[in-house]
Amino acid sequence: MTLRDSKDPVIKNTQPDVRSGRKWTANLAVEEAESRLKHKEMVGATQLGRQGLGWTTHKWWSSSSDKERRKLVSQEIREAEEEKRLATAVGQAKQGAWTRWENVEQRNMSWSVLWQMEPLRISFLCRSTYDLLPTPANLSVWYEDKTDCCIACGKKGTLQHILSACTPALASGMYTWRHNNVLGVLVEAVKLQVDQNNVSQAPTNTKRYISFVKEGSQSRSYSSSSRSSILSSADDWCIRADLDGKGGFPREILITTLRPDIVIWSEAGKEVIIGELTVPWEDNIDEAHERKLTKYSELRAECKDRGWKASCYPFEVGCRGFVAHSLQKWLRDLGFNRRELKSVSRAASVAAESGSSWVWSKYIQRSR
Numbered sequence: 001m002t003l004r005d006s007k008d009p010v011i012k013n014t015q016p017d018v019r020s021g022r023k024w025t026a027n028l029a030v031e032e033a034e035s036r037l038k039h040k041e042m043v044g045a046t047q048l049g050r051q052g053l054g055w056t057t058h059k060w061w062s063s064s065s066d067k068e069r070r071k072l073v074s075q076e077i078r079e080a081e082e083e084k085r086l087a088t089a090v091g092q093a094k095q096g097a098w099t100r101w102e103n104v105e106q107r108n109m110s111w112s113v114l115w116q117m118e119p120l121r122i123s124f125l126c127r128s129t130y131d132l133l134p135t136p137a138n139l140s141v142w143y144e145d146k147t148d149c150c151i152a153c154g155k156k157g158t159l160q161h162i163l164s165a166c167t168p169a170l171a172s173g174m175y176t177w178r179h180n181n182v183l184g185v186l187v188e189a190v191k192l193q194v195d196q197n198n199v200s201q202a203p204t205n206t207k208r209y210i211s212f213v214k215e216g217s218q219s220r221s222y223s224s225s226s227r228s229s230i231l232s233s234a235d236d237w238c239i240r241a242d243l244d245g246k247g248g249f250p251r252e253i254l255i256t257t258l259r260p261d262i263v264i265w266s267e268a269g270k271e272v273i274i275g276e277l278t279v280p281w282e283d284n285i286d287e288a289h290e291r292k293l294t295k296y297s298e299l300r301a302e303c304k305d306r307g308w309k310a311s312c313y314p315f316e317v318g319c320r321g322f323v324a325h326s327l328q329k330w331l332r333d334l335g336f337n338r339r340e341l342k343s344v345s346r347a348a349s350v351a352a353e354s355g356s357s358w359v360w361s362k363y364i365q366r367s368r
């Protein structure tokens with residue numbers, strides 16, 4: 001495009017023939033993208049959601065510079081490829097299972113991330129996401145003489161069964177260990193956040209800054225400092241996590257046999273936040289969320305009867321490392337900023353994934 005649309009006629013006439021392999025022709029792809037973009041402009045801005053009529057941030061073909069056009073074309077080609085990939089995946093019952101996961105954050109695997117990962121980890125991540133590991137269920141499909149039974153309990157040995165539903169594995173504490181690993185990562189981050197909040201909300205430290213505005217210029221908004229957090233109402237938050245046998249609901253609120261994973265409470269504000277982590281099979285994230293919400297609904301009601309304001313946050317990290325929206329929401333409500341949110345959820349994702357990888361390797365060892 002750079003050469004083709006050049007203003008210099010000499011360069012314009014010496015276009016090279018771009019050879020881009022048998023499956024894909026650059027010229028054709030560019031042509032298609034261009035016509036799609038032109039068509040989009042003819043259709044115009046369609047109204048989405050509650051946005052105003054005709055409002056758009058879209059760049060139109062006719063009003064773009066050459067450089068912008070090149071950018072638009074490459075973006076369009078990328079989108080078209082992604083669409084194609086999605087269309088194929090939806091049709092694949094097994095490898096395309098991920099297209100049916102709702103409420104899961106998209107995972108971006110950049111080269112820099114992949115570069116730092118160990119080969120074994122990349123292999124487990126890819127093969128578990130697309131269900132291509134040599135599980136008994138898969139082996140029985142690939143080879144005629146293999147049985148599809150789980151070697152530990154005799155049920156159908158799918159990957160879902162091995163990573164989240166095998167009774168002997170549950171009894172031996174493997175799933176609990178994985179769950180506690182993820183919980184540990186989250187508790188550490190949340191503890192820090194709670195401590196920070198307690199310090200910054202304390203009345204002695206409240207400073208009011210006046211920012212001066214130059215004549216004629218506009219004042220800036222305080223988006224970063226006035227981050228809303230459910231913790232900002234008090235400065236005496238305590239946190240207790242159900243790790244190393246230290247859990248349990250605080251007795252000063254009420255006595256119960258339930259042991260939520262994380263309890264954050266404030267005596268002064270009479271407020272309690274219940275957090276509950278599940279590490280389910282990605283397809284079952286919604287179900288796990290609902291189950292935990294029901295499990296704690298009674299406890300919440302009892303807290304309210306005693307004059308405590310109670311909120312419950314069930315959150316999930318899929319056992320293959322896909323983080324649910326619910327976790328992000330919880331962290332955002334606790335006042336984590338975008339960067340912290342990203343790093344915490346990445347750490348939780350790695351913990352879940354490496355836990356599952358370990359569960360899988362144990363299973364393989366056993367079957368040998």
Ligand SMILES: [Zn+2]
Nearest residue numbers: 150152153166
């Ligand atoms: Zn089993």
